[in-house]
Amino acid sequence: MVLFLQGCNFSCATCHNPHTMALCNDCGDCVAACHAGSLSLVNGHIHFDPAACDQCDECLRVCPIHANPMVQHMDLPEVLERLRRDSVFLDGITVSGGEATVQLKFVTALFKAIKQDQSLAQLTCLIDSNGHLGPAGWKQVLPWTDGVMLDIKAMDPETHMRLTGRNNGKVLESARYLHEAGRLEELRLLVIPGLTDSVAEISALATFIKTLDPATPLRLNAFQHHGVAGPARDWPAADRACVERVAAMLEGAGLSAITKPAVYL
Ligand code: SF4
Ligand code: SF4
Known part of the structure; x- marks a missing residue:
């Protein structure tokens, strides 16, 4: 089960579900x-x-404001009840968004409740994150979390700022922290032609990952226009050749666990 939580602390130009960014302010527009x-x-x-x-x-x-008037408001017992109802079909739960850690207290309480419930404890609890959370925040949720899938949007700070509106310092700090805690499930890179596929970007990413472990799983996603709003709709999409070129550079640099998209739109 994937639970998409509303609210994000990044404003990514390439977001494919930008209506998850903000909380509705009841303006009525x-x-x-x-x-x-x-x-x-x-x-x-x-x-x-x-x-x-x-x-x-x-x-x-x-x-x-990139909000969504159709969101459901669910409390902890309601989510647990939904999980119990469907648990025979489930291997686990992933919280995504938006940025799930914006609702850190809820995620921590949810994962803790799952791990302490005999009928649900077999479910894996995973977080899909942009990494903009400090060590104190990770410390609260990691005891109940099996792993974190972490996006590295860009290694170059200026490119990261242009893409997300935020610096990447906390993201890289999160990657190191999660690796040391044994909870870094995988890293992810969105391949955007002309922005995150340059030799300098890929070389910096490979160097960073090798400081963790060259066998760290890295998933390459291809930038597509589906769901994207704003100027990034006019940016070129990433095709198979572009992603293959990036993968070859990363493998050439010594990374050994790269996953490429199964299909391209
Ligand atoms: S979802 Fe509707 S009511 Fe909520 S902020 Fe957006 S326009 Fe206003
Ligand atoms: S019909 Fe549904 S999706 Fe369409 S504007 Fe109304 S609430 Fe939104």
Whole structure:
């Protein structure tokens, strides 16, 4: 099961689900845009009627802050109940987003409850993260976490700032911390032609990963336009040849556990 949590501390130009970035502020701008009458303001709060919604996504397009009026509000017992209901079909749960660690207290409580529940303890608990969390935060959640999949958006600080609006210092610190804690499930690189596929970028990434362990799993994802909003829609997508070239550079530099996309859009 993947639980997508709302809210993010990065604002990535290439985000494929930008409507997860912000929390709704109940402004009501999306109500008039909903042709199906699924949205209304009730006592100053946005109300969503899923029965009327035909999933046209117009509300996501008009929201001025990259929020989503269709989110479900779930507390811990509700998520645990959903897991118990479906557990026979599940190997584990991954929290993603948005940036899941923005809701660190909830994730920590959820994973702790899973690991302490005999009917759920067999499930793996994984976090999909941008790495913008300090050691004190990781320390809270790692005792209940099996692994973290961590994005390295770029090694060059200026490129990282351009892509995400944030510095990459904390991301690299997180990679080191998680590796030392034995919880770095895999690193991920989004291959963006002209931005993250240069010799300098790939060489710096290989050098960094080798300081951890050359056998650290690294997943290459190919930048595509699906879901992307804003100027990055005009950036070139990454094709198979581009990703193969990046993979060859990384393997040539001594990395031994690279995964490439199974399909290209
Ligand atoms: S996706 Fe949004 S705008 Fe479209 S019908 Fe559903 S609530 Fe309304
Ligand atoms: S989803 Fe966006 S447009 Fe709709 S009420 Fe919330 S903040 Fe306003």
